[in-house]
Amino acid sequence: MILEQRYSLFGYRFSFHTNVPRAAELFSRLYAGKTDSSAEATANLYQLLHCPDAAADEQWRIEVPGLAFHGKPTFGDSLYSIEASISRDLTRQDHGLHVVHGAVVYGERGDILLTGNSGAGKTTLSLALAARGLRVGCDDIAVLNPVDGLLQPHVRCFHIDARSAELLAGLGLELPADALRDQFVTPLDLGMSEMPPARPRFIFVLEPERRQAPLIVPETQAQAASALLMQTGRGRFSDLEGVRTIARLTGAASCFRLWSGDLASTAQAVLELCATGISC
Amino acid sequence: MQITAMSKPKSRETVEAQPLPDGSGLLFDTATATAYPITESAMRIWQLCDGQNDVASIVDDLEAHYDVERQVLEQDSLKFLEDMAQKQLLVEPAAEA
Numbered sequence: 060m061i062l063e064q065r066y067s068l069f070g071y072r073f074s075f076h077t078n079v080p081r082a083a084e085l086f087s088r089l090y091a092g093k094t095d096s097s098a099e100a101t102a103n104l105y106q107l108l109h110c111p112d113a114a115a116d117e118q119w120r121i122e123v124p125g126l127a128f129h130g131k132p133t134f135g136d137s138l139y140s141i142e143a144s145i146s147r148d149l150t151r152q153d154h155g156l157h158v159v160h161g162a163v164v165y166g167e168r169g170d171i172l173l174t175g176n177s178g179a180g181k182t183t184l185s186l187a188l189a190a191r192g193l194r195v196g197c198d199d200i201a202v203l204n205p206v207d208g209l210l211q212p213h214v215r216c217f218h219i220d221a222r223s224a225e226l227l228a229g230l231g232l233e234l235p236a237d238a239l240r241d242q243f244v245t246p247l248d249l250g251m252s253e254m255p256p257a258r259p260r261f262i263f264v265l266e267p268e269r270r271q272a273p274l275i276v277p278e279t280q281a282q283a284a285s286a287l288l289m290q291t292g293r294g295r296f297s298d299l300e301g302v303r304t305i306a307r308l309t310g311a312a313s314c315f316r317l318w319s320g321d322l323a324s325t326a327q328a329v330l331e332l333c334a335t336g337i338s339c
Numbered sequence: 340m341q342i343t344a345m346s347k348p349k350s351r352e353t354v355e356a357q358p359l360p361d362g363s364g365l366l367f368d369t370a371t372a373t374a375y376p377i378t379e380s381a382m383r384i385w386q387l388c389d390g391q392n393d394v395a396s397i398v399d400d401l402e403a404h405y406d407v408e409r410q411v412l413e414q415d416s417l418k419f420l421e422d423m424a425q426k427q428l429l430v431e432p433a434a435e436a
Binding site: 279280281282284285288298299302303306309310311 | 355357359360361362363364365367369372374375376377378379
């Protein structure tokens, strides 16, 4: 039986069809309160089907806009592809918002934005901060309102590989058994349900190179803005409007460039720096 | 565009300077959609690139604000201005008249 759901995220309307009750439940929890009640149909369809009779590496099949069905070996891989597609398509929408590639963490002394290229370690570091008691809003993209300058996390699952799961467990982050098997964890699994808009007071630009010990160096707000512009989708806005909005975001924050060391030391270094409440 | 001590550099009209609270700045060239982050002192120099100030008077201003030898300020200013000229963010005053 196919379960059908419809959602509207920041005005981006889409349907999600699945024959996997767990996937339907997951989406309904992730996107609680974002159900699309419009009578108008949408062509933006994401499907996730489990086909137990198919070959082992194709039992999980997904379809996303612009891509016909193709097989995936695991539930986690399928979910990752669908969520990545939703993020990509959300970025391309003409919704009057900027889409920033970064993780949002709520800190005691101010909100934190971790930005950097894919693979730089935003997810693992944000979850390491969660293990130290901070709340994580998102690990991939957040939506920046150019009017009020607030950054709204785009909620989705945190996808982690086995190595990251092991490191996070070592930091005391309790991951459900499903998370280790499926290689993802939901914000709800970590006790996070409310994702209020953030106003980052600390911005870290993550470098992909790893070091033995973490290195954090101050960055000018202009350097951070320049780096963040590379990670921002501008939607309907002109490049100049994008520059002004991002400059406003970094202009309200203390900015740093971060080379990660081992995960525990890196998270500790970030926490200590943010605890000082350095003014911008 | 050749920058010398006698030059009176002028910022190109297509370039928007976005000053940041920490003193640094972002130069955005709308003609090429390229952003260039610059330091606080470079931002100070940039704001004096109005086609009226020559490099010597720009260095005068820097000397009044920074406790740095004039020769160093002059060298750094010329280096920055040459870089900006190479990126075509500066013009000779007559060029845009």
